[in-house]
Amino acid sequence: MKKTMKLSDLQVKDAVLLPLITLQRQSAVELFYTGYFSQQHIVAMGDVVRAWLDKHESSLALRRRLFSVFIEMGQNIVRYSSDERYIGTDNEELRFGSLCLHTDHANYYLETANLVGYEASSLLQNNLDVLRTMSQAEIKQAWKQNLRSEAPATSKGANIGLLTMARDTSEPLEYRIHPLAASSLSAFHLKATFCHD
Numbered sequence: 001m002k003k004t005m006k007l008s009d010l011q012v013k014d015a016v017l018l019p020l021i022t023l024q025r026q027s028a029v030e031l032f033y034t035g036y037f038s039q040q041h042i043v044a045m046g047d048v049v050r051a052w053l054d055k056h057e058s059s060l061a062l063r064r065r066l067f068s069v070f071i072e073m074g075q076n077i078v079r080y081s082s083d084e085r086y087i088g089t090d091n092e093e094l095r096f097g098s099l100c101l102h103t104d105h106a107n108y109y110l111e112t113a114n115l116v117g118y119e120a121s122s123l124l125q126n127n128l129d130v131l132r133t134m135s136q137a138e139i140k141q142a143w144k145q146n147l148r149s150e151a152p153a154t155s156k157g158a159n160i161g162l163l164t165m166a167r168d169t170s171e172p173l174e175y176r177i178h179p180l181a182a183s184s185l186s187a188f189h190l191k192a193t194f195c196h197d
Contacts, residue, residue, distance in 0.1 A: 034098040036087065042074035049101060057108075059197035065168035066101075066108055069192050072161045073112045074099060080124070081114040082185060107170070108194040116188045121177050124188060127159065128175050131166045139166045170195040 030052055033045060049070050053063040081095035088094070097114030116124065131139065143163040166173055174191040 028104070029100065029102045031099070031101040033100075035096065036085070036094040037074060037077045037081070037097055037099075038092045038094050039075075039078065040092065042071060042078070045074065045099070046071060052101075057197075062108075062194060062197050066110070066194055069110055069165045069168050069194075070099075070101070072165050073110055073190060073192070075161060076190070077112055077114045080116050080120045080188070082117040082120065083115045106196060108196070110192045110194075111190065113187060113189045115180070115185045116177075118184050118186070121179075121186045121188060124162075124175070125177055127162050128173060128190075131162060132172045134166070136167070139163060143167050165192055169193055 031045065031048060046067065050063075050067055053066060057063050057066070077097035077099070078093060078095050081097045083096055085096040095114070097112060100109075100111045102109050102111075134142070143160070146160045146163055162173070169192045171193040174193070176187075176189040178187040178189070180186060
């Protein structure tokens with residue numbers, strides 16, 4: 001009789017998250033983190049990303065765009081990640097996810113993965129599907145209009161954050177939402193691509 005290995009719910013969630021970072025064999029991983037995210041973690045990792053970009057990328061415009069999207073992707077994890085590993089204190093929220101910066105001969109890639117609830121996955125899917133149909137001129141116009149208007153109370157800044165990412169990348173944002181079996185959560189994977197200047 002064959003034994004079947006039983007995995008805990010937490011192991012299943014980790015197994016879903018980690019493979020979502022689609023690293024190619026020819027890619028060089030510059031930063032990879034899986035764990036808790038807070039605003040302080042994003043600032044600390046941002047210092048590492050900024051130092052690496054200062055050393056390896058001569059284009060100031062590209063460094064600015066990469067760094068801007070890095071911040072937005074980290075903030076998306078802090079705002080939307082949903083699972084029982086959430087830790088809230090009086091001063092901050094700690095949410096679980098993965099973030100990776102990697103490169104190949106033609107591009108830089110920023111990727112994140114985290115679990116999201118049904119409401120967040122629907123909102124993200126709707127917003128990202130719309131963004132993928134827009135031209136860069138339309139994205140820039142929508143970004144400017146969004147800066148002038150108040151964000152809906154439910155957005156947590158998502159509209160301007162996703163518009164910022166879409167504006168600053170070289171290719172449309174890629175995403176995948178993978179519902180977890182026997183759970184209301186889905187694994188959310190987001191990928192931003194930047195062509196080397």
